[in-house]
Amino acid sequence: MSQTDLTRFRAMCGQFRWLAVFMVVSVGLLLALIHLIFPAMIAVRDGAPPPGWVGGALFASPTAFYLFAVWSIGRAMGQLAKGRLIQATLASALRRVGLALGIGGVTSVFLVTNLARVLEGGRGGWLHFDVAGMTLGMIGGALFLLGRVMDQAGRVQAELDEMI
Known part of the structure; x- marks a missing residue:
């Protein structure tokens, strides 16, 4: 890779970082407004929280994990x-992103549905058939495992480099 290509790659990485920061901040702020701040303002005004605000916040909870995954990508x-160095950065980012996507997917498919059952008095199913959440959970698990493999490969490479 030439120096010009490397400089261009680093510039694009920097731009992508700011795009990730913008996304996390803007979407996070909107979610906080919708599910926390506005219900709190209504609760102060009316003396009681609006009905269903806990369920709304619960259904938005996997998004926090997905936003952490985007933040981790931006950080990398x-x-x-x-x-x-790319290898060390990539291995760490893969583990963090994989864990965040995996937890977000599991939360979306299993935890949110069952906590909603508890909040709503037993109505609803045991599993939310959320194909996107299932897919993100599986991809997250695979990324986490790939990150561990890359970490191990880095350690083996370092050991081989010491022998030479």
Whole structure:
């Protein structure tokens, strides 16, 4: 890779980092407004929280994990833009992103549905057939495992480099 290509790659990584920051901040702020701040303002005004605000916040909870995954990707892009080695950055990012996506998917498919059953007095199913959540959970698990494999490969490479 030529120096010009490397400089362009780092610039693109820096831009992507800011795009990830913008997405996390804007979507996170909108979710906080909708599910926390506005219901709190209504509760102060009316003396009681609006009905169903806990369920709404519960159904939005997997999004917090997905936003953490985007934040982790942005953080990795920022590190690459600063010149950190790709293998170490990628392995760490894969583990964090995989864990966040996996937990978000499991939360979406199993936890949200069952907590909603408890809040609503036993109505509803045991499993939310959320294909997107199931897919993200599976991809998250695979990314986490790939990150561990890359960590191990880095350790083996370091050990081999010491022998030479």
